[in-house]
Amino acid sequence: MELLRVDTIEAAREKLVNAMQEKKPNIVRLDLLKSLGHILAQDVIAQEPVPSFRRSTVDGYAVVSGNTAGASESLPVLLEMVEEVSMGHPSCCPVKTGTCGYVPTGGMIPEGADAMVMEEYCEIFDENHLAVYCPVAHGKDVVSQGEDIREGELVIKKGTRIRPQEIGVMASLGIMDVMVYEPWTITIFSTGDELVHPSHQPAPGEIRDINSYALSAQAETYGLKIQEVMVCKDDQETLKGKVSQLMKISDLVIISGGSSKGKKDATSQIIDEVTDGHTLIHGLALKPGKPSIFGYDQSTATLVTGLPGHPVAAMLVFDLLIIWLYKYMTSQKEGHSLFARMTTNLAGSPGRTTCQLVRLIKKEQEYYAEPVHGKSGLITSLTRADGYLMIGQNQEGLNKDELVEVFYV
């Protein structure tokens, strides 16, 4: 029996990155309104300051701050009112010593003024004069030009996943077209003579196809573009033909097969043939997820992956290797994580990294991680889980109350 020369996750990631150095993700131009959730492909640099003029943050009067020194309830300062600024219009009359101008919240502060007095601390004295009852310091309630964004400032970094606030910032800078990474296109094959379409009642020995549904939803979650999803019988030649054909129009082809030895051999052979002998990884030192195969075909620039048939194993390997790689190649940060305390001892697997699903429990000022057990074929273990943790291959295990990093699923 041929022993699998399995790779650690770290080694597998390194092999993938090295083999795919030439494969640079494409960059496309998107309308700002359609860019939510996409990955920014270049730094956003401000071409102008925001705000572009000095604005007031209150309803009140623009003054020369020095004029208000000593103002009090009993001894107000009298200033001549020389202007009333309207929203959306420039201030046209400068303020100087002894004068002031009304400015609404967000309005433009007249030249010469250096502070605002809130209208609550003022009183109209006569038609042309204002009484100020309170001193204000230089800069009070004024947003300077460029205080939010300076001209030439790096505002959003390349690799950022665009959230609503990034859309807001780009709108404020007048950026209507956004350069983002074109998502990988992915084709998914779910293979097995035992698989029936989920809408069918399985006969004894048959089961419903889960992986084509779960994996395509997972790809969608990360913004990948689904090229094709197929359920296939175990017919090596037909499958190989379809894989070859779809590699031409996919960045990533996944063959999720059974884990029986005959099937593994078939998938492994197909991957080796369609990648012209460039199988990179033949098994992972990972629990679950050992029977995973990765090959890269340079002529079509396609990554071809054989994932375990067990849905949970397939989904975790998809996350830990393929999405990791996609994020790496598009300069993304890692996903949300948190530190939680183990509710129980948990053994690792010597020589293999263990990926353990956990449920999170919030108690007082801490999160606790409770392992969700279940054989790797049991998809409900993933629906009961909030996240997963990793136990290193050289780690004996985790102790009750130990702090561990949990990644959300």
Next chain:
Amino acid sequence: MELLRVDTIEAAREKLVNAMQEKKPNIVRLDLLKSLGHILAQDVIAQEPVPSFRRSTVDGYAVVSGNTAGASESLPVLLEMVEEVSMGHPSCCPVKTGTCGYVPTGGMIPEGADAMVMEEYCEIFDENHLAVYCPVAHGKDVVSQGEDIREGELVIKKGTRIRPQEIGVMASLGIMDVMVYEPWTITIFSTGDELVHPSHQPAPGEIRDINSYALSAQAETYGLKIQEVMVCKDDQETLKGKVSQLMKISDLVIISGGSSKGKKDATSQIIDEVTDGHTLIHGLALKPGKPSIFGYDQSTATLVTGLPGHPVAAMLVFDLLIIWLYKYMTSQKEGHSLFARMTTNLAGSPGRTTCQLVRLIKKEQEYYAEPVHGKSGLITSLTRADGYLMIGQNQEGLNKDELVEVFYV
């Protein structure tokens, strides 16, 4: 001057829930493949067990476990091979004492057998006989019928946001149509004489519209359906007309206006009129976000909200009140949070709850929360933030190194 009778966040939430008791979210049927990210509107109960038959988790031989007692390298047990099960086909020949049958991973275990022996521990002895070199216990490497999901079991709870794994579980149960909550439809008005379309170069005194972009992206993030997004000048009658008209086809109408007193009064008057006097909340004891107004119109079942003009304040109130309410009414759990240690002291605001943006820093086995400062009009404070924390209105503040809960933004 009329003082605002402001509500705490808790009081505001209670008022909204009470006023909108009659407004039940609609339930719609969706194709399983289109249900990703939607909110499940009813519990999913299994109508059948999964798996529906006993399956092997290894390639090997199905045996009566008792027969293997005492088997060893030097003294194998000999069993007659009576069957070879194929994937996708039922087993047709029972196994009994003294016999065995080959079963591939995922294949059906013959009646009478109660355990699997991995093929690594067996050897073909002759055409009809197998030598077993290792004893196995009852149930070894067998997944029982219903071991993943029992018939009648509550598998996924109402209110769950559908992830890829929930799609997988429903596929395994043959559920092709999913009952989900129909997302609220939302109309957004961004108002102000100073606003210009982001593609235009603002003249002095003008600024680019941010809120219609940022708020519609935020609504999209939570799966709400955008009905209409409009930028309007400050013309009370025209705005009121448009609001009335769009209330007929929206669950939620947002008027994001300036924060100047005149504008607040205008928005407040519009909301009072279009809701037939049912203004529920007139100001929040929240920093930022005080000038927020909520009214509910029973005849059209529409929530009409005036949000601050400052983008960050508008987005935080949208999250803390509107999205909170939407989640409450669709039985959703709260979002991802974590506990982090303050990098610095931070003062609260007496009588008001403070919502403070923070950047998260991972160091060793902890996250640290570093306040992101900036006036609430400064949208970049939100792009620099990973999340926010809350300081209660009766809390003086937070101390350096204190643990706080942070919610992701």
